[in-house]
Amino acid sequence: MSQHFLLSKEYRNISLHSLMRMADEELFDLIRKIRFGNSTALPCTRCGAIDKHSFLKSRKIWQCKHCDRSFSLTSGTVWADMKLPLSKFILIAHQFCTSANGISAIKVSEEAGVTHKTAWVIMHKFREVLIRTVDQTPFSGEIHVDGGHFGGKPRSGQFRPSQKARYAAAAEKLAGKTQGVKRRGISKANFERKKRNRRIVMVVRQVVPGEGANRTRVFLSSGENEAVAKYIAKHCIVHGSLVRTDENKAYDSYKSIFTHETVEHSREYSTIDGVNNNQAESFFSRLRRCEYGTTHRMQATYMIDYANEMAWK
Template structure:
């Protein structure tokens, strides 16, 4: 409710209808501001996000909140009660870091300020760190987002849809010269309405089958504000089993659920007020029925796949999807609010389960798909 009220206040303060990202209010923190910080300033920023107070710290070993002994030269504390040494990143995904606090803050800002994400190679060049460091750092942030997901069921108006991602076929050695009648059919009928498609090589078919996945998205919608809560799931297909799993585990009964005409959602009328839009004919019905908020999310995820990352492995596709879901839900926050939100999630996530020791061979094997029997 607090976030909704904040958005309403911002809209009232901007009668000309200026886009939020173009407004002055969003620019409450910039890269120059962080560059001007000292290492001490950056450390204080981390400390505030973890404990919220200036003079007290919670010992990660015994849990006692007190003003512990501070080792100024090492940015560490010694607990007054159990004598354990700890820092602001102890027992977090950033534990045992070798980067300075200022550099980590700069990397965090680059990550949060990029609407469609930032690639590890770009972050590596901008901040002068190795590609391995940037890759693991970004994925630790995605892990923090994933582990902080709110599992409370959705209610109200819900948009549900599935989108194909990964497994994009490569072009062959020779260019396919389309016949004039095929081009005319594509213009007349559209890609999804009976137009003849070009043939696909066996290698491309196998690559597509191996890496192609379905990202299922659930979005809670508030009229006038758009999507306010987003949840993603990974599946092999957009079928009835996956749709039923979503209905039984993620949406409250009696909600208004809007989907496309896929037969996977035929059972939704048993649980919800179910409205559909036939996408082969229209994006929205004359009565305003649509699932545009789900399509909006897919637009951001697809732009990040094609324009930023260029390839999303099936094993880590859910991590990228969760990142884009977080970006969608934080799109009305200021730069400082987004940075503080992600840093707070990271410092409260505990030790990394999936990326601690990644380059030493400790890798996650599970795709984290929908658990369908």
């Protein structure tokens, strides 16, 4: 079993402590090296010409020697025209990248000394970049596929499900006079409203036996059905791969395209031969913690962004 990434040295290679001790020039150099590399010759983000473009120190921009237009550290990225000081941006970037279960925009806004809106927008721009740069080459080898329900959890109403029968009788007696009766009246609507926000996150993971998953892709759907399973098979997995799923009927068509092995989840997590799709379950565990602990309410509008963020992590 290989070491968990969060325990490795690579996870700590740029600590928040070291970032906060850096001067503005050092932070600028760090980002320049990450984006353009160590060389003094840079590619112009406008025309692509690689040269030693002249640097205007006061404005921290380069003037292209070929097209005569200027470009900055963030030109051509989603953060172009950003007004935020680099030190605050780097702090937000660091928190976004290193928080294993995600981090709330509220918390980041407090740490960076910016408004909630600013932190929220910057972090969603990160998520946008992750979506735009998803590696779409199909998976091969051992693949785990599964679907998980997220968002829109219906409330049971005033009473716990196990206590409903006991309290329902008491509430009947006071019909029209208690809050309890009123709440029971709208519980159906409440259920339907919450259910509208519910989605299925489909996950596909490429597994290296003994090491865990090394690639993950996510899809959003309204049901774990055959159409979605076929879409994933067509766009995401190389024919002839070993695909492991649960006993859901949606994956029945996989038998003709892949080496398809199933585990009956109503009975066991892994068969006696070691057939399981636990890497998919592991992803859901991470996303569930993000939903319960960080976002609290995962709206359908942004669910693919959060799911893809967790897939990247």
